[in-house]
Structure formats: structure tokens, C-alpha cells
Amino acid sequence: MKGFDCGDHTLNQWLQQRALANQRSGATRTVVVCDADHAVKAYVALASGAVAVAASPGSFRRNMPDPIPVVVLARLAVCRSVQGQGIARALLADAFERVLLTSQQIGVRGIVVHAAAAAARTFYLHMGFDSSPSDPSLLLLRLSDVAAALEASAK
Template sequence: MTEQQNLIIRPLDGQHDKAAFSCGTQSLDHYIQKQASQDERRRISRVFIASTELKPDKIVGYYTLSTLSIELNHLPPEQAKKLPRHPVPAALLGRLAVSKEAQGTGVGKMLLVDAIKRTLAISSEIAIYSLVVDAIDENAQKFYEKYGFTRLNTQSNRLCLTLQNI
């Protein structure tokens, strides 16, 4: 992909060619092709699509956002001791995928930055303590850790970045 500077990130709509998307991970391909529109309609998650100005219907990458609560015992002890004794609100970056042809071009980083910006924007309206991600594999975990995400105590693939640290 050479038009990275012309990347557009917007909500999923009926114009996007979901069937043609392939990132090389079957569960992520299946999600955008078969499940994403249903999750949108049911208000389970919001799906944001990256495409280019030249090909606005072609999906270059995508991510999902939804909400969750984090139990205090899942947070690192140094964070948990500073918080009230009840679950804290968070945003969940449930999936992030980049098409095979766009991998290695910075699209993943741009999608992550967009997710962080959206989370920060909504945090001025509703309380959000952190952005949580589910790393699909070790490479994804390293990607998120490079941007300051740290593992939660209970699940090795679940990481978080407090909004205060952004």
C-alpha cells in the first residue's frame, strides 16, 4: 500500500467490501466478513474501517471498540491500590487487523492511534480508566507493549494502557 498518507478511518458501513478482506488470521478475517455487521446492529461493538481515498470501499484494516469493567484484582497492584474498591470502567480494543498487502506500512499504528483518540474523546463524556486490548498472539502483544500497554494480572493476552499514561 503506497497511499498510507491518504488513509481514511471511519465507521463500518454497507459500502465496504468485507468479503475481500484478508489479514492472514482466520478469526480476524471471519469476524469482519461474517460477524462485524451483526455486532454493529446489536450495539455489541463499534467497527472502524481504514481505507484509502482512491479505494474507499476496500478495507485496508479495521479495529473494534466496546466497553468493559476491570476487576481491581486484574490490575497491577500499584494501580489497584490507588483506586476505589469496585470495578473500573474501560474501553476494549477487541480486534485490530491489517490486510496482508498493507502489513508493515504503519496502518496498524495508525489504527491504534485512532482508537486511542476516540477513547480519549469519549472519556470527556463518560468515565474510562484505561484502554484494554486482547493480543491475539505474541507478535500482537509485542506491538501493544511497544506503545506502553502492560499485561493485566490474570490473562497473559490482555493488556491495558491507562488513559492517564497516554
Template sequence: MGISAPCPIDYTHNATSFDCGNTTLNDWLQRRAIKNESSGASRTFVVCYDNCIIGYYSLAVGAVTRDDTPGKVRRNMPDPVPVMVLGRLAVDANWQGKQIGDGLLKDAILRTITVAEQAGIRALLVHALSDKARSFYQHCGFHESPTNDMTLMITLNEARRAISG
């Protein structure tokens, strides 16, 4: 069996051996993801190998004050600016360096674009938990917030261009 396409998390997915090297991200997957899914607080999508989770991300809708957004996000927007929050994105340490993170981010962007066809969303926002994560998002085209360099955003137009070539 190969690596699965990203799909919504459910009780059949095994998260017990997941270890991305970050305790916060590991614990959230193992203790909160299913609960948040059930309550509607966020949606978590997983990639599995033999039904063991090897990567995941979560999405939730949100808003951010205009002052906290980079210029490209803020331009011609109301206050607050509607965003999709990429709450978590992690890949098991044994699978890192195999572009699974890139694939998860692309899937998150595609799902966000689909939602944006029905509701207003200006940008995808992420709160990076480490300098390494911040560098990953910057490499993918995200811009730092002027008020917090660990909060990054990319407009959906920029995100569309980034995944199309």
C-alpha cells in the first residue's frame, strides 16, 4: 500500500506513532484533532501510509485586523480581514524531506480556494512555531505580519500562482 491522498481525519487513522520532532504538534494531533473535528473548531486532513498518519494539517476560518496584515493582504480590505487559518502542518520525522509538507500545503491551498468560492477569504494565515517553519512558509511565498514575524500570510491570488507553476 502506498501513501494516501489527504483526507479528513477519523477514528480509523492511527496517530500513536506520529512524531514530527515537535511535542506541541505531536500532542495536538494525538489529543485534539479528533475532538476539534467533532466540535467543528477545525478540520484536519491527514496523509497515511498503511493507515498510520505520516503528515497532517488543520484549517479553520478566522479574521485578522488590518494593522496585522502585510500590505498585499491589507490592500482594499475591510477591518478585520477574512482569512483561512492553517492551524497546524506537520510531517513525521521519518517522512520529512520527501515533499510531503509541500503536498499538504498545496492541498490546504486548494481547499481554501474552494471555500473562498462560497465565502470571503482574502488570505491563508499561519502562525509558525519555529524559525524552520517560518523559513518553509517564506520559501512558499508567505509574507510576515508587520506586528509578529512568526505570523505569515499569503493572498489567495498569490497562492493560486504558487501552486500553478
């Protein structure tokens, strides 16, 4: 994992220093994409969480308890050497499938991501996420929209 460089020091450092410990403790579940030499080229990390009703767009919060149960897309990063090849979209689709499977066992309204970087925010908005009315970096996607996105990508 030492050679992983997505261009964001924080994401690189998290993979190298926290991913395994978080996996072992149950804080996150991380999926990695490796090349033929077993070098990590991308990863996505998911966690459980909740979001306040007040921080959610209308369609996301409708008829929901406060806080709303969600899956947190904690991290998603792709190594610079393979960026632009659709790996981020593929990892996001994999995360969507995992969230749908999880929702069959526990209550989940959707997925949230904290997109601090402008490029990340643009990517997630393009993928169908909506902005929080109180925090533009907090993006949300309802479970029904997750299912629709997977259905559309399968066609």
C-alpha cells in the first residue's frame, strides 16, 4: 500500500495507516482493487451512520426518524496511475450493491458522503447524490435511487 497515490495525502494516509485497524475494529469495511502484482490501485470504505433530519433534503427525510439511518461512504480513492478508467464508478457501483444487500438486513435510508474536495463533490452530484440544505459538502442518495442507478447501469 506504500506505493498508492491518489493525489490526496489524507486519502493516501488513511489507506496506509487506518484502513486495516478500522477493518479489524469493525469501524469500516474496505474493498480494494489490486493489479496483477497485488498493488492497491483503488479502494472504497463503508461504515454505518446517521444523519440529522434537518441536514437532509426533503425527499430523503420524508417520513424518517431523527436521526436517519444511513450507510456512510467513508472513503473512495483511485491511484493516479489508473484514474480516468472508470474504476471510481465501478467501485461506487460495488458499494451500491453492498448497501442494497445490507438494507435487506437492517434499516437504511440511503448513502451519505462528505465530499470536501470540489472534484469529489462534482463526481457524486453527477452520480445522483443531492446536497444537504445545511452543508453543501454533505451529499445524500436515497436507497430507491441507489437501486435505480444499478438498474440503469445494468442495461
